[in-house]
Amino acid sequence: MKSNIFIFSIFLGLFLSVSTSCKKKTTEPTLEPTPLAVEKGIVTIDLSHKWGFTNQTDFVLGTDLIHPMTNDTLNFTTFKYYVSNFKFKKADGTWYTQPESYFLVDLSTPSSLVLTIPDVPVGDYTDVYYTMGVDSTRNVSGAQTGALAASNLMFWNWNSGYVFLKAEGTSVNSSTGTFQFHLGGFSGANNLLTEKYINFSNNSLTVSANHTSTAFLQVNPGWLWHSAPSVSVLNMIHMPGTDAATMALGFYTNNSIILDHIVE
Amino acid sequence: MKVFSLFFCLVLLASFLACKKDELVIKPYVEEETWGFKIPSTFPQPDYKFENNEQTRLRFELGRLLFYDPILSLNNTISCASCHAQEHGFADHNVAMSTGINGVQTTRNAPSLSNLAWYPNFMWDGGVNHLEVQPLVPLTNPLEMGESILGILSKLNASSFYKNKFKEAYDVDVITDQKLLQAIAQYTSMLISANTKYDQYIAGKVDFTTSEKNGLTLFRNNCVACHTEPLFTDFSYRNIGLDTISEDLGRELITQNPTDRRKFKVPSLRNVAITYPYMHDGRYFTLSILLDRHINGALDTESTDPFLLSVSPLSPTEKLEIIEFLKTLTDFYLIGDPQFSQP
Numbered sequence: 001m002k003s004n005i006f007i008f009s010i011f012l013g014l015f016l017s018v019s020t021s022c023k024k025k026t027t028e029p030t031l032e033p034t035p036l037a038v039e040k041g042i043v044t045i046d047l048s049h050k051w052g053f054t055n056q057t058d059f060v061l062g063t064d065l066i067h068p069m070t071n072d073t074l075n076f077t078t079f080k081y082y083v084s085n086f087k088f089k090k091a092d093g094t095w096y097t098q099p100e101s102y103f104l105v106d107l108s109t110p111s112s113l114v115l116t117i118p119d120v121p122v123g124d125y126t127d128v129y130y131t132m133g134v135d136s137t138r139n140v141s142g143a144q145t146g147a148l149a150a151s152n153l154m155f156w157n158w159n160s161g162y163v164f165l166k167a168e169g170t171s172v173n174s175s176t177g178t179f180q181f182h183l184g185g186f187s188g189a190n191n192l193l194t195e196k197y198i199n200f201s202n203n204s205l206t207v208s209a210n211h212t213s214t215a216f217l218q219v220n221p222g223w224l225w226h227s228a229p230s231v232s233v234l235n236m237i238h239m240p241g242t243d244a245a246t247m248a249l250g251f252y253t254n255n256s257i258i259l260d261h262i263v264e
Numbered sequence: 265m266k267v268f269s270l271f272f273c274l275v276l277l278a279s280f281l282a283c284k285k286d287e288l289v290i291k292p293y294v295e296e297e298t299w300g301f302k303i304p305s306t307f308p309q310p311d312y313k314f315e316n317n318e319q320t321r322l323r324f325e326l327g328r329l330l331f332y333d334p335i336l337s338l339n340n341t342i343s344c345a346s347c348h349a350q351e352h353g354f355a356d357h358n359v360a361m362s363t364g365i366n367g368v369q370t371t372r373n374a375p376s377l378s379n380l381a382w383y384p385n386f387m388w389d390g391g392v393n394h395l396e397v398q399p400l401v402p403l404t405n406p407l408e409m410g411e412s413i414l415g416i417l418s419k420l421n422a423s424s425f426y427k428n429k430f431k432e433a434y435d436v437d438v439i440t441d442q443k444l445l446q447a448i449a450q451y452t453s454m455l456i457s458a459n460t461k462y463d464q465y466i467a468g469k470v471d472f473t474t475s476e477k478n479g480l481t482l483f484r485n486n487c488v489a490c491h492t493e494p495l496f497t498d499f500s501y502r503n504i505g506l507d508t509i510s511e512d513l514g515r516e517l518i519t520q521n522p523t524d525r526r527k528f529k530v531p532s533l534r535n536v537a538i539t540y541p542y543m544h545d546g547r548y549f550t551l552s553i554l555l556d557r558h559i560n561g562a563l564d565t566e567s568t569d570p571f572l573l574s575v576s577p578l579s580p581t582e583k584l585e586i587i588e589f590l591k592t593l594t595d596f597y598l599i600g601d602p603q604f605s606q607p
Contacts, residue, residue, distance in 0.1 A: 142396030143445035
């Protein structure tokens with residue numbers, strides 16, 4: 001009897017092992033195959049938006065703001081833009097690249113103004129690189145989710161591609177009383193993708209285990225009109241092209257995003 | 265002995281339990297008839313690869329439900345199938361311009377749908393770059409279904425029926441636009457046309473009549489530069505010299521390049537005999553008129569494709585033979601397949 005039970009338990013063992021042996025092989029590929037546990041911390045990027053070059057004021061939706069170069073009075077109802085692909089650089093030249101880092105900054109949603117980058121390996125970082133806009137791959141890869149979902153209404157349905165930046169509002173200087181700038185473009189002459197970086201110079205950003213380090217940045221949307229004309233001349237952009245490039249690159253390529261301070 | 269038979273049964277049962285789930289996973293083409301996306305032997309590799317959207321029967325059936333459900337339009341009156349009817353080769357019901365919500369008229373002819381998984385881009389002007397995001401255009405165009413993405417998601421999420429279906433198919437508690445679009449792609453990618461009389465002739469299974477054979481020869485001498493076999497399009501954009509006055513600038517609207525003026529995507533000719541009227545605006549109702557104007561009468565506009573201007577005119581007999589050949593491109597299997605019909 002005992003031996004029967006013994007044999008039976010062997011068969012039961014066999015049964016279990018075979019029945020689990022050819023399960024679906026759809027385990028998610030691990031992005032970072034790290035054999036050794038690396039200690040990690042969190043980095044947050046805290047964005048505050050300012051207006052004006054001297055005598056700066058806070059950039060607030062629904063208030064009249066006078067542009068220092070065009071002298072237009074602009075009252076923004078919408079200001080949204082994509083920031084993506086965060087990369088962290090150490091003094092020794094090594095990099096940490098954050099996978100799936102896509103953020104839609106939306107001035108009407110305060111929580112979107114703090115970008116959280118989890119799982120950054122501990123260490124001292126000299127620079128943080130990031131991209132203004134959404135990389136070309138994600139513009140051509142079908143239905144996306146999260147910050148890139150079409151339901152965020154930052155996707156051109158009829159001419160596939162992301163609106164990288166949306167600025168809308170009213171202005172007495174515009175012939176229609178309004179302005180609507182939908183800026184984007186990821187390929188060829190219309191490619192607006194711009195990599196920017198924050199340099200911490202001597203004062204590197206230290207990431208410690210299970211701790212949050214924060215970089216406080218100031219963003220100045222006024223740079224959109226660095227080369228673009230007054231809204232009395234141009235009050236609407238709805239597709240990639242020269243106008244979109246002039247306006248977006250004014251904001252993307254200049255000193256529009258600056259480091260204020262860091263808290264570690 | 266008893267013990268051994270018990271052992272045998274257990275192992276058999278175990279392997280059955282273990283492998284049952286794999287049946288729904290997309291597999292490379294095999295000869296036996298199993299359900300799923302298969303690449304026809306004469307076709308190239310498809311553009312759509314089910315990335316992040318593994319094919320399952322549940323997802324396909326969900327996509328099919330959505331394709332036929334007017335809930336996706338603003339006033340719940342129009343579905344995808346309203347203008348893409350199976351019995352018409354997934355084109356509209358032989359009208360030049362389709363009718364959107366509240367009776368508004370669209371500005372272009374609803375194209376026939378087949379072999380979409382092989383398309384690098386979509387729409388007459390090629391503005392859409394991926395199968396999954398194509399439905400965003402008709403869903404949100406005020407002249408078509410006129411709904412907003414947020415409106416659709418709110419209706420679907422208020423429906424316990426759809427919440428259950430999406431839960432079964434995608435294991436999600438909240439329906440997102442990504443899952444909605446992926447489900448529709450599960451259905452549209454399966455609309456494969458590869459079993460027409462032409463395909464059977466190429467496979468050596470049936471013979472052509474003399475007219476059909478002559479038509480194929482003429483077709484290969486005159487048409488395949490753009491209507492390339494086996495998909496019967498090369499997916500390029502061309503101005504075929506229809507006119508110089510129509511307002512629809514076609515591809516130029518997307519590229520803003522004046523050399524793309526009034527260029528439209530070369531349409532596939534599969535199911536061409538049953539999907540009249542023709543051209544982006546449905547201006548020609550018969551294949552005979554189409555050939556007269558398209559081959560024999562292209563206007564020399566600034567961006568007319570030079571090839572069309574160099575093609576020698578067809579005689580009346582040649583025209584009839586080409587038409588006989590084009591009729592062999594009707595896919596009675598696709599337009600009659602119950603798995604694609606209204607659920």
